[in-house]
Amino acid sequence: MSDLTTRITMPQNASKGDIIEIKVLARHIMERAIDAVGLKPSPRKIIHTFRVSYAGEEVFRMDLSTGIASNPYMSFTTVATETGVVLFEWLEDGGARHTRVQTLIVS
Amino acid sequence: MFALVQPAFASDIRPSREFLSPELRAQQDDPARHPGWLWVEQGEALWRAAPPSGQPSCGGCHGSVAGMRGVATRYPAVSAEGALLNLELRIEQCRSQRQGEAPFGYESEALLSLTAAIAARSRGLPMSVVTSGAAAAHLAEGTRLYSLRQGQLNLSCSQCHDDNAGRRLRGDVISSGLGLGYPAYRLEWNGVGSLHRRLRACALGVRAAQLLPGSAEYLALELFLADRARGLTIEAPGLRR
Known part of the structure; x- marks a missing residue:
């Protein structure tokens, strides 16, 4: 399992019904399994899925593949419905799972 | 006809950010x-982390990294020992002499992160390196290198970055060639790199010998570029194509 450095930017408070924007950056080792002459091939290890759930419900999911810029910047919006946990999950080749948690307080 | 070759005046030198696309500038x-x-935050964590040697962390002597405000505007500078050091090498010196650790190594992730974290604290502050006294000889060498034709293409830095600044080359705009954004995240690199790495890329472009990062020539050139950018504000960490 490799390290994942992340930056998540989102409001901490919102009024019910507000549309909030969530911005996410992540940095990963991204072993793309380049098979060069003279080098021992190594298995691919990239983040293949990124998903976000808010108050237990999935609000965003993205499949990632080679060909997407490294350290991609992602931004999406959701509607603030209730105070709850926003769970960010990155799934890596080989089965590792990285998570980050933020709390959104809705008044 | 006498206007065919125009020397570059100080007023022609524009900050690096003005050469970015509006999208890239907004992202920067x-x-x-x-x-x-991501590198800045990693560097700030390193700033607080105590080295294995038992010596104090960076923060143990210098306090909060916020206290590094303005430091990057003064580098490269001649150290007490008489050597010209840029910010990277100054960190390496502290690392080996005060913390009793092996240097991180030029272009290592740790050194780039720490440099980015320190340089970011000078964002928006004007460059103001010292070029008198012991630095004068280094500045003269940097000035010479800047206008030295080199490589198979036989081009000097000045022929692109003064004579053709603002025009396009390979799908990008030629900038005034300042180091204001370094260490910078370069899309081509998929990561953060130092000014010296960028200078090596320029050398490759004109098919000249690529010198080692941290070499005396690149340090002198960095001093010249810092003097050339005098009064313009630091953009580090920059975002470049």
Whole structure:
């Protein structure tokens, strides 16, 4: 399992019904399994899925593949419905799972 | 006809950010979507981390990294020992002499992160390196290198960055050739790199010998570029193509 450095930017408070924007950056080792002459091939290890759930419900999911810029910047919006946990999950080749948690307080 | 070859006046030198596309400039200004900030945060963590040697962390002597405000505007500078050091090498010196650790190594992730974290504290502050006294000889050498024709293409730095600044080359705009954004996140690199790495890329472009990062020539050139950027504000960590 490799390290994942992340930056998540989102409001901490919102009024019910507000549309909030969530911005996410992540940095990963991204072993793309380049098979060069003279080098021992190594298995691919990239983040293949990124998903976000808010108050237990999935609000965003993205499949990632080679060909997407490294350290991609992602931004999406959701509607603030209730105070709850926003769970960010990155799934890596080989089965590792990285998570980050933020709390959104809705008044 | 006498206007065919125009020397570059100081007023022609424009900050690096003006050569970026509006999209890239907006992204550079917004830490929420600037991947360089991943390195800045990593550097700030390193700043607080105590080295295995038992010596104090960076923060143990210098306090909060916020106290590094303005430091990057003064580098490269001649050290007490008489050597010209840029910010990277100054960190390495502290690392080996005060912390009793092996240097991180030029272009290592740790050194780039720490440099980015320190340089970011000078964002928006004007460059003001010292070029008198012991630095004068280095500045003269840097000036010479800047206008030295080199490589198979036989081009000097000045022929692109003065004579053709603002025009396009290989799908990008030629800038005034300042180091204001370094260490910078370069899309081509998929990561953060030093000014010296960028200078090596330029050398490759004109098919000249690529010198080692941290070499005396690149340090002198860095001093010249810092003097050339005098009064313009630091953009580090920059975002470049």
